[in-house]
Amino acid sequence: MTRFVLRRLGTSAIVVLGVSVITFIMLHGMSGSPGRAILGVQASAEAVAAFDHEHGYDQSLVVQYFSYLGRLLHGDLGHSYKLNQSVNALLAENAGRTAMLAGVALLLAVAIAMPLGVYQAVKRNSIGDNVLTTLTFIAYSMPVFLLAMLLIQVFALGLGILPAQASQSSSTFVIFTEPRAMLLPVLTLTGITVALYSRYQRSAALDQLAQDYIRVARAKGLSMRLVLTRHLLRNACLPLVTLIGMTIPLLLAGNLVVESVFNYPGLGLLFFNALNNQDYPVLLGYTLVASILTVLGNLLADLVVAVSDPRTQRA
Amino acid sequence: MPARTEGGTQLLAIERLSTSIRMRKSAVEAVTRLDLSLRAGETLGLVGESGSGKSMTGLSIMGLLPPGGHITEGSIKLDGRELTGLPEREYQRIRGNEIAMVFQDPMTSLNPTKTIGEQVAEPIRLHTGASQKQARERALDMLALVGIARPAERYGDYPHQLSGGLRQRVMIAMALSCEPKVLIADEPTTALDVTVQAQVLRLLHDLKDRLGMAMLLITHDMGVIARWADRVSVMYAGGIVESARTDELFTGMRHPYTQALLACTPRLTQRREHTLYSIPGAPPDLADPPAGCRFAARCAHATDHCTSEAPPLAPARPGHLLACWNPVEGPLAPVTDPAATSDKTSADPVVSVDDLVKEYGAGGFVPRRQARSVKAVSGVSFSVLPGQTFGLVGESGCGKSTLAKMIVALEKPSSGDVTALGGKLNELRGRGLRRHRRNLQMMFQDPLDALDPRMRVGAILREPFEAQGIGTAAEQLTAIKELLDEVGLPHNVLERYPHEFSGGQRQRIALARALALNPRVIVADEPVSALDVSVRSQVLNLMKRLQAKHALTYIVISHDLTVVRYMADTVGVMYLGKLVEIGSADDIYLRGAHPYTASLIAAIPEPAPGGQAADDLDIGSELPSPYDPPSGCRFRTRCPRAQTRCAEEEPALLTFDPGHSAACHFPLREPQNV
């Protein structure tokens, strides 16, 4: 087990290093002088040159990468000159709200998808299953923004019962203090995630239902409900755990879109604005953090599976 | 000796049970008007070919039919209580409590994420309302009862930590934990090695007696039936064709199917010079069953009456039920058609294996320490003479397949040499090796896996010629047609795909392919173990015939000792990567010197009632880990005769007869002085 963890940590570290190289090179490829972007169109050439020199943007790519890496190793993600704050601070300020939004959506999605998928598997090809399958197919085929717009149209513009915008408050806990304002963003993010998870959960549960041990459990005299809760659920959820780990990039992407559609101040909006402002350090910083989150998510999922699946505990 | 409890109270009575499984377009009539009765304390054997509806009968009783499955008519009475149509809640109270079931595959029948203790305790808590502690106590007792040593230590183990035999014991413990009245054992030992099979069946039998249950023993193995069942019902295509006391059935059967089934079951006494009996044709499609007697199409005694009207199951004699218009009397006389034999020319060996070793690293990026490798084959030497058959037997995982792969150069040995047809395979590369392969072909266990599902039979059979660059397209086609004639398949199969054939036909195609290049040696790894008995004998007969015709040399691998006995001139017995005994078939089967050989042979269930179990040769079920095999003699951990010397010193091969040697410090016979 320890060996497995160490090995996974090792590969994760390599992956993160690779990510830093790729994102750095890609963002560098966006070309142009950061100074010009920051100082504006009417700034003098001297001012731009002075700015670029002061911040090392006139050095070679390799030198820049290594100084960036050096700062990274000290936990310094850089400084956004557009927003006059360190990237660390910007990410820290916004992380709470994003984590709250994405976290609540994820929890909801899992809480809905797990029983839903199992239900569909148990009642496969029933009317209920077919209706749910169709619904999940639609949700699964719907780009996030379209779902968001649909919800806005129905609940905000049509029925007028929910606000079209997320709360603009800076509090991390708006979801609890202003649940009405957060309902649509959470629903949107939950919607697409549920579609993905429940489809997967359904087929995982189907796979497990076909296993002999289910029949054995039935033969012991367990009711279907007990068979599901005591035997099927754990085995059918292990693959879902792995999937959750793997879908973190999707969740972050969905989060980006949801935040920009609903104007929810968080990391996604920060990234999107930075993209429009060419705010290089913020882009780099958040991409890297998102990648690390992904790597960690996968790692965590693997560990959870390893811990809860006795078969993998040998190593 | 099974107790004969005639006239006990009728516990389970099934009348005119029909079960059908709805499919998308059709319905499979898995069970048709089946009658069965089970008395307290007896074992009823249910026997039949694959697909005859045995499992569906068991599942119907349990009320656990697969999706789409339902009982269309008939009744199932347990102790006078009707089970069909019973509400699910009440059925749950019966399952695991009054009727329990042991399933075929112990590897997949346990929940991989729960400890075995929990799984055994679960029905106890459920049905007896015991507290967690009480249930644990009871589960420990049950684990001890099924022969698991130190149950308290094993209680928290997960299924994957147990060997197949132990898992099946856990399954039995689970089934019996509430002391049910009826136990349904559906092929409880098919997935197990023959040594383990004997132990598990004995255990079931003893427990049945001890707990006073009745047992429905489902199997396709006449040997198992003969030894363990009090009464037998023979099933064919969804219905019972004959039912009688075991000894009566084996000696005085009346149904042609029973007769044929028994005739094609291989025995150790089968004379190698005679061909095997086989049943022509294949069982009917249950989605579209024929009218009349379902066996009529394959029956030698069938008349017009048989094809028009189905015979009812009626008493032929007291206690002997039969469904046949034209009954027969007693078993078929043994076939005496001479099996084709090749003239044995003693020449230089065609294949010789010299101190062959194969160790698999545990895999992965970084090379591991030596200790973590699987010692699959550890120093095996033998040689095979041209035109002869070399048989290789041993328990699962002992390295038979690995050895076979090295012989045909699919795997590279870690050390040692294979010399085939005068060339050292190690030294051959590329073109040379490819040319060499012509003479060295292989047949695989699972023919479906060995035939590319996306190729037509024509392309499959053409492939050897193309790979070797032999002949023009037209020549190839002629050769292919000849091959089909040889294996007895019509020419029109060329346009079909592998999945469109039955198992026996597929194995014929595989054999045709192996023959295509006119090889001198064919290595056959479990060539018939995936096949039903009736088909099995067809394939074995065919192999024999072809051997004689083409002067082939066979290396036949099987865990089925009767197959090896029938096929092989020389037999090697493998244990955990080592060859422990080698000799002529008679040497091994009649004069075995190694305790392991003896226990293997003793474990074979003979398809004749009243067989005596050799209890003194019980060798336990746990095969040591191939990662670190025992020191000295590898068999010592299971050997009834083991002494300290066995752990210290590795036994050398001692000669007992000419060409017969075994590696044992304390052999069953005195070795010859060399």
Added chain:
Amino acid sequence: MSGWRLAVRSFAQNRLAVVGVGIIVLLGLFCFVGPHLYLTEQIAVDPVSSLLPPDGEHPLGTDAQGFDVLGRIMKGGQASLQIGLFAALIATAFGTLYGTVAGLAGGIVDGIMMRVVDTMLSIPFLFIVLIAATRFSSSVLSLSLILGAFSWLAPARLVRAEVLSLRSRGFVAAATVMGATKPRIIARHLIPNALGVVIVNITFQVADAIIAVSLLGFLGFGLNYPNVEWGTQLSDGVSHLFEGAWWLIYPVGGCLVLIVMAFNFVGDALRDSIDVRLRRR
């Protein structure tokens, strides 16, 4: 009956799959043949007749630039479908090649190649694609390339796994024993058998690519005048959603969901039917 025919039959038995193919064909005709039957001005903007609600002349109204929305959807659909297909083909072609090489090479080469895939998979797709999209001017080709360049990872993994499992199949061993060369085994056995997985993957990739390109369009990196795809259309429509210009959003949004769903249906059914054929014994 042949393996493929069997697959086709089991596919045809899947009602959803047939619906899926139907939708794809209909929408394909709608987008590519429709503009020849329903003629509209899609090049010259008409600021004066912008944002007209649906009426007899414009069944789906006009957009902010005065284009007929129905005709616009046809035009946008062409691009969306083209990009989806191109991107999927590029990703699948490259991913298949990559996965095959890794699976066949094995050992350290495989290890390194798969770490590269892991690394790129760790960077959230949308982020990296957005960053790439800010660099290039959008055209059908450039968008296909950008999407293709970052979505070959999944097929690469899939194909590698398939190759690894095929390599251990009996028929490959059988071919080896016959003396078949490696290239022959790859060409005759591995590729035809892995093809099913690849084809199934293409359908899912098309669906994913269409969604991805719509996302890019929505976020402002779609095609430019005079070209358009559905994402850009939706993004342009959003600003008028609050004014009640529903016709800018829902018709095109519906088409988008339909086509993606249709490809998913087909992919699911294909996967099932290929599985069925292999499972059948």
Added chain:
Amino acid sequence: GGESKNDSAARKSGSQTFGELPAESGTPKDGGTIDIAQQPGAGPYYMLPIVPGAFNSTYVTYQFQRLMYRPLYWFPEGASPKVNEALSLAELPKFTDGDKTVTIKLKPGYTWSDGTPVEAGDVVFFIDLLKAALKKNAANWGSYTPGQFPDNVTSAKATSADTLTLKLKESYNPEWFTADELTSVVPLPAKQWTKATGGSKDAEAIYTALDKASRDPASFASNPLWQTVNGPYRLGSFDVTTNFYSMSANEAYTGPQKARIKTLNFRPFTSETAKFNQLLSGNLTMGTVDQSHVSQVAALKAAGYNVYGAPRQGFNFIMLNFKDTTDNVDKILGQLYIRQALQHLIDQPGYIASKGMYNGAAAESYGTAPASSPYAAQTVATAPYPYDPAAAKKLLEEHGWKVVPNGATTCERPGAGATECGDGIPQGQTIKFNLFYRSEPQLHSAVSTAFASEARKLGMTIAVAPKTFSFLIQNYNVPAAPSKAGEWAMSTWGGFSTTPYPTMTGTFDSKGSGNVGAYDDPKTDELIQASVHGEDRQAVQAEIEHLRTDLPVLWLPNAHTIWAWKNTLSGPQETFAALPTTVLTPEYWYLR
């Protein structure tokens, strides 16, 4: 739309304002709190009124710093872009010595919040700090143009507590120097800040300390440094996370009008729509309304808001790149008749009326000065080359082009003659431009497409593509990225704002550092020279008129900046008239 039929008729021709200013009403009273919307993404990130380029914006200047630190000369005066003497700290300057010496006299009575008077030394302090800042890094002051202020001031001396003399390097047009240079001078509390930063008299050390404090938004509200102000308000609180900040009335303010409203809350938003929704739901006292929401103005009025808009002080354009040699773009754009033809293709009234574009909220504009500028002639709102595709076609044909509608128009008569294509344009030349537009708001896309669509009808190809604003100005800007001059022919991202004295120095003179398209015209250089250095106070008018017709860029309508404020808020009309210029004078306002 919420406007009446008459209004929309007026808009068609490009009305100068959006709606009417309400008259002052109610009786002024003290107290209360109002909520003002910040512009999305435009939060203030810098405190010291010497704002580095990175943080420079009109919002930072006028909605943050000017409330606390009053400039020497205030502008505008209501809606007219000229120096507002009443709100200025000094009397208008006197120019002597051939316009090379400037004498400035501070008005009496202005004090810092601690009671000490605002003195000439405080002005000198500012100039010293500014010089120190620029010595460290040219990027340290966003309004810096090399060679101009403060480089052109050789010495600044306080001759008495309230008088100050500046010696200039060259003689300058007094109007220009006052309006464009002195308006950026902000007296700063010299004594207080010298003491607070450690007592050193070294301007560089003081600047370094102030700059450091300015880069720590978290301490803006708590740092005592920033509590010494001379404006009507001082910073009450500042939330770094969201950029919410509030201003509280400076009780010690000694200007013409003490603040009545006690607290101004400046609320941040993530988007225009978010802001608009907050307005609609009545949660904001005031905020701007984006073009895309103009059609919902009626709802806003119904919710109890006054809505008023006017063009901001500036002009919008499609930038032309005179240095793009790809496909002879430079030669083609170099021809005035081509630029005229292109301008003929832009339908300003049509664009303004279109619901998909300006939606009525813009004014026609054809020059560098806004119509409201006292320097602008009446002609500014009249099109020199009105929308007329036929005229454009005629121009091309008269100059030897074969016009192929929806195809490729080619040059048939090369040569430099009056009826020939022009110097350097070969036979068979086609007209192909690429046009990069700012990716948001959508307006840019709509305008670019409409323009490209018109050009296409005359066989000219204009390939449009969106780019983010930052990307545009980084890459498609000849002085900033000369190596990329061949990559673009046109770009549009909005516009330039104009200074009170609207000369285009630095923008359209051939050496100007902001001459994005490298426009090079000797006549223009000459006129700009006169505007900046000449004696004639009206010289800039000739410059404006010349540029209007010579088309250094293609003119686009000037969008209105629209404000909405609750009708419970009132004050003198001209204080609301100044809103579209983004300048706030909230001390005059009161809640009815």
